[in-house]
Every structure is written in structure tokens, then in C-alpha cells.
Amino acid sequence: MKHNKRVDALVRQAESQGRCCFGSNNAEYKALHRRLRVGELVSPYPNLYARSAYWVTLDPSRQTVQVAKALGLQHKNWVFAGPTAAAIWGLEHEWSIHHKRIHIARKYGQGAGSKTSCKQLKYVRMKEVSACRVSNLRVTNPARTLVDCGRMYTFEEVLPMFDSALRKRLTTAAKVELECCTVRKGRHTILRLLFYANPLSENGGESACRAAIIEAGFQVPQLQCEFRDPLDRSKVVRVDFAWFLTDGRTVVLEFDGTGKYVSPHMVGGRSIRQVVADEREREKLLYRAGVSGIVRINYEQLRLRKPLLAALRQIRIPQRVGS
Incomplete structure (x- = not known):
């Protein structure tokens, strides 16, 4: 296949920045899609692409971050939340929780987005959406990320996140308790996770x-x-x-x-x-x-x-x- 030099440059630039690539006009999207059809590229999220040989070297958590970085460039107002935020913060977790989905924060009462919203895009509802910046991405703070994940997944799936957040000193138990007060359901689950969380745990397997x-x-x-x-x-x-x-x-x-x-x-x-x-x-x-x-x-x-x-x-x- 004859290669489009502009597309080659897009792919190289994206990889150097640790993200997926995307086209800025119809011609580039068509060129990217042609490479997708012949297997040179994969598309982990609609209209986002990565080299097949490169993509398989990434674990699911790193893949999630690469998709988020591309989406962060396209949607400046998005705040990544839940398991996507956990991956961006580098919290220990089971990779299986991602399910090739991207989670973003959305206030209660706001609509579910446009009719063309991707099925891989999931919303984490909250009273107020505030953001920190990590790797040039807007994400929920570590305490809020733990609270949301604690309500979404099992004790065994989330305890590694709590352990690693405390071990890396990204947050404190007191801050998590404060965030816990802002949610409608699941407070007992979060408090139980806090009770057993231990920063001495050295990795996700031990947790x-x-x-x-x-x-x-x-x-x-x-x-x-x-x-x-x-x-x-x-x-x-x-x-x-x-x-x-x-x-x-x-x-x-x-x-x-x-x-x-x-x-x-x-x-x-x-x-x-x-x-x-x-x-x-x-x-x-x-x-x-x-x-x-x-x-x-x-x-x-x-x-x-x-x-x-x-x-x-x-x-x-x-x-x-x-x-």
C-alpha cells in the first residue's frame, strides 16, 4: 500500500506523545481508515488509531491512558473519572475492569451527551465536577477516583487502588472520607475499604x-x-x-x-x-x-x-x- 506521508507523521507524533492518533480532516481520516482495513492500524475507540504492532505491546491500563490522551486533545472540557482516572493516576488495579471503556465525570441532571455518543463512553455521575491535571489531562482527584471505583467494583478489585494511592501519598484516608460524604450510595463500602487499606502493601498482587x-x-x-x-x-x-x-x-x-x-x-x-x-x-x-x-x-x-x-x-x- 502506498503510504501517505502526513499519516505517517501523525502516527509517529502520537506514539512519541503516548497517545492514539486521529485525523484533522476528511482526507486524513480516510487514509487512516484504509490502513485500518488492511490491518496496519487498530481502532480502540471510534476515529482513534494506533499501529497494530505497537498497540499489542501495551497492557490494557496503558491502552486506556493512550485513548484518554487523544480524547483529551479533542474534548478539552472532559474530566476523566472512575477506572480511567485510576489508570491515569497509576493506581494498582485489575486490567479487566476497563472493558475498552472510557469513563468521564458528569453532573447529576446533565444530559447523557449527544445521540452519536460512543457506546464505549460511560458517565460517572456526581454533584459537582472538579478536576486535577495529570499528564495534561483533566481527571477527578485521587480521593474522588477511589470513591467512584469503590462503588463500581468489588472489594477485591478496588483494595489494590486504595493501597497504592496511600502508598504513593496521592491522598489520605481523611480526604477519602470527605469525598465519601458527597455520594448518595455506597458509603459503607468505601469506609470498609478505608478500614482495611494499608500503604505497606507493595504491589497489586499482594493487595x-x-x-x-x-x-x-x-x-x-x-x-x-x-x-x-x-x-x-x-x-x-x-x-x-x-x-x-x-x-x-x-x-x-x-x-x-x-x-x-x-x-x-x-x-x-x-x-x-x-x-x-x-x-x-x-x-x-x-x-x-x-x-x-x-x-x-x-x-x-x-x-x-x-x-x-x-x-x-x-x-x-x-x-x-x-x-
Whole structure:
């Protein structure tokens, strides 16, 4: 296919700015659409485009931000909200919540937009719409973003957002409580999320794991506890979760992401064999430090849920009756 130099420039510029591209006139839109038909481009949102080979390298959260950046140029008055705002703020969350949709804020009583509004465009209703600027985009503030997401999704889907917002110091519990007072429904849900939110959670996987533990009625673990080797006091191991139980036992749970064994950043140049050997030494230290039992859970076991719950019951973590 003969390439239009203007379209090539549009695509390059958009990628350099971390957004989707769009045409400014009918000729450019037609040229972009021709490339869409032959598979060179994808269109994640009506009249927005990206190179197919480039788009598949982005996770759904980054894809959402790239669409939002393009729409922000086209609609200067839009305020992005809900999961779209969460992605823009960089909050930890399950990518599946996006569903290729863009959420914007709209006041109660305002119309639903034009008849030609895209089905992928969803409105988050609120009494007053105020905006912060992030990456040159107008978005709801972090506290409002948490409140809206907390009312839209499950406890397990949103606790990672709360943890990461507090960890990054984007907001405070007090500010979230104030925003909670402005909504009509769902206040109890937000207050419950605040009660369990913990900035010590280091990533979304750990937050999701803790949320599953809480929802199943198990005793809430302590986070990022340190254990010192009694044979060498200079050696300290920090664990993801720990229970110091009334029967005298100390139980540790480690959440293992797949990156622990394949990511260059995580393994620090070590071979998989060395990583496994280091983990065994780590476990020996924990047992010497008085740990009674160690549970290892990976993302797949968390997703299936039953392996996680079975492991916690087997190691006798206290659980609410009827859970």
C-alpha cells in the first residue's frame, strides 16, 4: 500500500506523545481508515488509531491512558473519572475492569451527551465536577477516583487502588472520607475499604491476595514483617504477610509473582536455579527465627481462589465461623 506521508507523521507524533492518533480532516481520516482495513492500524475507540504492532505491546491500563490522551486533545472540557482516572493516576488495579471503556465525570441532571455518543463512553455521575491535571489531562482527584471505583467494583478489585494511592501519598484516608460524604450510595463500602487499606502493601498482587484473605473471613495478617537470623544478626528477611497467633505459632505467607523467576529486574541477573536456592536459604532463616509454617501462593492460585483458601485452612489460620 502506498503510504501517505502526513499519516505517517501523525502516527509517529502520537506514539512519541503516548497517545492514539486521529485525523484533522476528511482526507486524513480516510487514509487512516484504509490502513485500518488492511490491518496496519487498530481502532480502540471510534476515529482513534494506533499501529497494530505497537498497540499489542501495551497492557490494557496503558491502552486506556493512550485513548484518554487523544480524547483529551479533542474534548478539552472532559474530566476523566472512575477506572480511567485510576489508570491515569497509576493506581494498582485489575486490567479487566476497563472493558475498552472510557469513563468521564458528569453532573447529576446533565444530559447523557449527544445521540452519536460512543457506546464505549460511560458517565460517572456526581454533584459537582472538579478536576486535577495529570499528564495534561483533566481527571477527578485521587480521593474522588477511589470513591467512584469503590462503588463500581468489588472489594477485591478496588483494595489494590486504595493501597497504592496511600502508598504513593496521592491522598489520605481523611480526604477519602470527605469525598465519601458527597455520594448518595455506597458509603459503607468505601469506609470498609478505608478500614482495611494499608500503604505497606507493595504491589497489586499482594493487595489482591490480602483482599481475598479478608473476604474469606480469615484473620487479617500483618504486612512487611522483618525476621532476623539468630545465627547472624546482620541478616534480616522481610515477608509479605505474617500471622502471630494466640497459640504461639508464627505463620508466613509469601505472594510469588511470575516476575520473580523471569523478570531481569526481579532476579538481578541470577539464574532460576540460583533464585530457587536463595529462596530455600530464606526459608531456613525464617524457621531459625521462629516461624512455624510458610505458605507460598502465586497469581494462578490466587485467581482460582480454592488453593489459597485450602492452604490457609491447612495451616490453621483462624477464620470466622460460617465463612
